Amino acid sequence: MPDTFKRKIKVAIDGPAGAGKSTVAREIARRLGCSYLDTGAMYRAVTLKLIRERVALADLERIEAILMQTGLDLENGQRVFLDGEDVTLEIRQPAVSKLVSPVAAIPAVRSRMVALQREIASRSTSIVMDGRDIASRVMPDADYSFYLDATPEERARRRQKELMGQGLELSIDEVTAGIEERDRIDSARADSPLVITPGALVIDTTEFTFKEVVALLLDVIRAESGCAPDAATSI
Ligand code: CDP
Numbered sequence: 468m469p470d471t472f473k474r475k476i477k478v479a480i481d482g483p484a485g486a487g488k489s490t491v492a493r494e495i496a497r498r499l500g501c502s503y504l505d506t507g508a509m510y511r512a513v514t515l516k517l518i519r520e521r522v523a524l525a526d527l528e529r530i531e532a533i534l535m536q537t538g539l540d541l542e543n544g545q546r547v548f549l550d551g552e553d554v555t556l557e558i559r560q561p562a563v564s565k566l567v568s569p570v571a572a573i574p575a576v577r578s579r580m581v582a583l584q585r586e587i588a589s590r591s592t593s594i595v596m597d598g599r600d601i602a603s604r605v606m607p608d609a610d611y612s613f614y615l616d617a618t619p620e621e622r623a624r625r626r627q628k629e630l631m632g633q634g635l636e637l638s639i640d641e642v643t644a645g646i647e648e649r650d651r652i653d654s655a656r657a658d659s660p661l662v663i664t665p666g667a668l669v670i671d672t673t674e675f676t677f678k679e680v681v682a683l684l685l686d687v688i689r690a691e692s693g694c695a696p697d698a699a700t701s702i
Contacts, residue, residue: 485622503544506598
């Protein structure tokens with residue numbers, strides 16, 4: 468039975484690639500009965516569109532025009548639709564992963580995505596969002612802010628396992644190189660880079676299981692919101 472909060476709550480979960488943010492955020496939202504928004508999926512969908520339209524990333528005018536004509540719909544953490552087409556699986560393909568960080572570094576792309584994300588947050592009763600700039604830019608007024616991290620080796624291992632589950636066989640070296648490159652671009656970009664915001668609770672999840680991380684976040688949220696833990700909290 469999900470919790471019910473007397474007031475609207477906003478939960479921000481940030482961190483580098485492969486730290487487990489999306490799986491944890493989706494589960495937290497389910498358990499709290501909140502909406503969930505995977506902001507990375509939005510950047511991935513835009514990247515897929517630019518790949519399909521064969522747009523050069525230097526062609527900012529064309530990118531802005533395409534952004535205005537692009538329809539994005541996210542079905543509460545389940546499926547992603549690009550102009551009405553279900554692209555949930557396609558946005559996880561290596562070609563998209565390879566290009567998503569350069570695309571996400573383009574200020575016009577970011578301002579459009581941030582506007583959409585804020586609009587979704589304002590329409591939701593309560594929301595859990597995960598990404599890179601949620602606490603720093605999208606929801607600086609979040610009630611709870613978490614930064615999930617893990618060692619690069621563990622993050623690569625988790626991502627390789629996840630990709631394997633989707634039928635994508637990549638060597639650990641390929642996965643590690645991809646994650647390192649994205650972390651480098653995401654942390655170095657001028658427009659809202661990946662940072663640990665003051666006040667965020669930093670959790671190194673290297674030694675924790677998925678269930679332990681979920682329980683930890685739920686305990687913090689419930690303790691501070693005065694919501695009594697239910698039987699489902701225990702792991
Ligand atoms: O692979 P992982 O699940 O860690 O990444 P993702 O959440 O799917 O995000 C893909 C990429 O989108 C990131 O590497 C960032 O370049 C970009 N992103 C961003 O810039 N800001 C966000 N709020 C979310 C994602």
